[in-house]
Amino acid sequence: MQIHTRIASLRAALASAGRIGFAPTMGNLHAGHVSLMRTARQHADSVVSSIFVNRLQFGPNEDFDRYPRTFKADCEKLEAAGVDHLFAPDEATLYPQTQTYLVTPDPMHDGLLEGAIRPGHFAGVTTVVSKLFNIVQPQVACFGKKDYQQLMVIRNMVAQLNLPIEVIGCEIVRADDGLALSSRNGYLSAEERTQAPQLQACLQQVVSAIVTGDRNRETLETQARDVLIRQGWAPDYITIRRQADLQAPEPGDAVVILAAARLGKTRLIDNLECPALW
Incomplete structure (x- = not known):
């Protein structure tokens, strides 16, 4: 090289x-x-x-x-x-x-x-x-x-x-426990590192709800945010958006669930593309 x-x-x-x-x-x-x-x-x-x-x-x-x-x-x-x-x-x-x-x-x-x-x-x-x-x-x-x-x-x-x-x-490369690899993961303490996969798990829950037919966007986002807060995170956002331009989805759109939240002093981001259309 x-x-x-x-x-x-x-x-x-x-x-x-x-x-x-x-x-x-x-x-x-x-x-x-x-x-x-x-x-x-x-x-x-x-x-x-x-x-x-x-x-x-x-x-x-x-x-x-x-x-x-x-x-x-x-x-x-x-x-x-x-x-x-x-x-x-x-x-x-x-x-x-x-x-x-x-x-x-x-x-x-x-x-x-x-x-x-x-x-x-x-x-x-x-x-x-x-x-x-x-x-x-x-x-x-x-x-x-x-x-x-x-x-x-x-x-x-x-x-x-x-x-x-x-x-x-x-595609996102993840650790065995689901945490998206990031250069900032090194900022996490040992205890925070064990908690960090909760962010991806929260996204998975939203995807599962959409796949099973739930299209109440506001409720899904609020519930996911509340889950993170109860687990000790400080979310900036967790939101369902159209993949093409990250605007609010319309029926038939391909969607992605995006999240950004702080765990202690470390800010992490993650996302999951949903296999089901909105």
Whole structure:
């Protein structure tokens, strides 16, 4: 695996790389990230990943400074996964000037759920992803479904900007007890880690109710929220949305149940796509 810290070096290496599959990351990698690399390999001649903790997508009171930097271990995982090129720029390389030009998502997609709770987050995501797309120029890009709203926003950005990139959403990788793998799981105490699968179990209960015919959205969401609160969580939301744009579902829509909640000081997100239409 070749490691590039400069844009010119990466572009030169990719000039004859054939079809490129790209999976950007912020590092602190786990098996979920590795699955993105393996998916990219199935669709490309050369696989590129990136490690960059993007300041633009963190709010002023979020965990930018304490976000784990585990570069050596990350490189070992990427090389074992068959990544050909790693782009690992510093801030001066990716943001040589103050980034005053931003890629701003549609308010219909940005002003709800994660976007409402974390103002400016998705503008930071779309801006850095568009810069990385311009640098790497992949034909395929892989993103995990755990960040469901992020995936939706990036797909819409690619479509509206006419970027010649196929965006592939990769399934959530879970621990044996059902917890979605996340770089922030490491913030959990031992006791919190035993409780953490309750979030996915709550989502499963909502899915089961929909599959058996319940379509009372407000009641299902309220009951699920109450379950989490009784178990000691502080939910930001647990909601049933249309998969395509995360708006309120209409009859016949494919739906997804999304949740974000704090357990102690750690904020976790998760989602489940429902096999039954609304």
